[in-house]
Amino acid sequence: MAYPQLNSRAHLIDVLFLFHRAAIDSGGGMQYRYRAICLRRPVGPWRTSRDLARRDLVALDLGAYDEWGRFYIVVPGDMEWEYVAHQSRAA
Numbered sequence: 373m374a375y376p377q378l379n380s381r382a383h384l385i386d387v388l389f390l391f392h393r394a395a396i397d398s399g400g401g402m403q404y405r406y407r408a409i410c411l412r413r414p415v416g417p418w419r420t421s422r423d424l425a426r427r428d429l430v431a432l433d434l435g436a437y438d439e440w441g442r443f444y445i446v447v448p449g450d451m452e453w454e455y456v457a458h459q460s461r462a463a
Contacts (some may be wrong), residue, residue, distance in 0.1 A: 405454060406419050408449065425451055429451065
């Protein structure tokens with residue numbers, strides 16, 4: 373199997389990013405979960421993606437997208453997230 377030559381530092385960074393991205397996308401036991409909050413109290417369930425939590429904020433008029441597609445959270449809303457570590461059972 374022939375490997376491509378790395379002609380530049382930028383190409384090396386691109387290749388490393390592809391491997392790193394594949395490791396992240398495969399799960400690897402690391403995950404975050406998100407939820408919408410208002411005045412430090414949850415107003416929505418825990419979600420597996422940031423986009424779903426953003427939809428909760430928009431539905432409650434606590435978040436909005438501008439004409440360029442950037443997301444803004446309206447005060448007093450916020451988004452809470454936490455790291456969830458999954459462990460697999462040993463054989």
